[in-house]
Amino acid sequence: MPELRKRQAPEPATGNFTKRPNSSTTNVNTKSGDVDRQVAKNSKIAVGEIINSAGLGGEIETHEGAKVTLQSLLDECGRSNLVIFTYPKASTPGCTTQACLFRDEFATLTESGLKIYGLSKDSPKSNTTFKTKQNLPYALLCDPKETLITAIGMKKSPTGTIRGVVVIDKAAKIQGFYQGGPAATVEYVRRFVEDSKNSRDGTEGAKPDYVAEDKGGQIQADVAAQVADTAQELDN
Template identity: 55%
Template sequence: MPVELRKRKAPAPPPEPPAKKATTAKKAAAPKKTAATKVAEAVKETVTKVAEAATFTNGAAPASDKPSVGDVISLEGFGGEVTFQTGDFTTLAALVEKSKKGVVLFTYPKASTPGCTRQVCLFRDEYTSLATDSGFDIYGLSTDSIRANTTFKEKQKLPYELLCDPRASLISAIGLKKAPKGTARGVFVVDKSGKVLAAQAGSPEGTVKVVREVVEGLGGDKGEEKKNGEVEEKKEEEEVVTEEKKEEAVAAVEEKKEEEEKEEEKKE
């Protein structure tokens, strides 16, 4: 009888080794700031602030962001909308359009404060020569409320309108907005073509002086009339002189003729 061979069972696979627990990497502790590091950072921050402040003149916007004298600006949409102290809306383009020669905007930080009162009164006292005779329309411009500017105008008896620009859109456009907020005292003059004739910060007296120089430089209506009058007067004087010379010449001819006639009579 044949012998039956039994097959051996395959040995069971060895058990897998237990998974190792993931070790969390320890975060490197941030180095502690030394006193010297803190001082260095403070100095750097101060230098940065000083450098930023140095880019402003009298608190006004950087020169690169504002129109300069001689520039021709596009008036349409320039500076957005502002309101008169009456509450009516307007724009710089509309103000220039209805003016005879252009617009003068002088800015002031806050209505009814000493410096601003002095400034508006200086423009009030020279209004005839700076506006009426020049053909330019003058406006005060600030971020004050309608109520504040109405009181200001009535109390100081101002002959010109005050413009309210609470968002400082126009003030910023002409480069007289302080950083981060506030209004720099200054003046901006633009003619009918959009050419900038003046754009700078200044004192109450300084802003009036700038406008006076612009008006005197252009001559104004009265200056033009005076010039035309001088030309006419000179022309009349020349005509009188010419007429006198003609009369003298005629008289000389007649006198010579009389002398010749007398000589002829003597000969006879």
């Protein structure tokens, strides 16, 4: 009878590992100028983190074909905060709603010191058509290889882009991060502006759960938009 040999257990891996935080909602005191920040599960960035903006996300293009990086976008912002909202596909119903809501709020948001960009994996041609047709006042970023989309935690598994928004200040510190529907992403930025203003004024405004609150049927509209986008992506 052949001799049975006991298999040796593999040796434990060695090295330095950083345990990342679990999915959570980070509640930040509005007296410091922050609102409640939702941190996505498996995100590669977290609110309060200072990122390596010089290398994060690699090189992408604007809708006009100009080469840019996250660092060059921050340099262009100067003292303003950089706002990047992500959308799955140009000219689909939900993405059109989201882009047009940012368009309609553009003056109010930018006069408070924000620089706004849209980001998707669409080509410059598709995003140029989208921008022109919808008369969007901000630049659109094109990331067909999803390098920046992935780096900021907006990559959908196994493929696609999560709708959301990230706010980064001049020091490359993440000031805001949220994933949600078309109207909710715009409302998140609006509340970011409102809470930042309250902080500068030395006042503390009310802090309702604005994401969960269904103002004028926004939640139902967002869900319908997400379903329409998914259906169109499947058709394509």
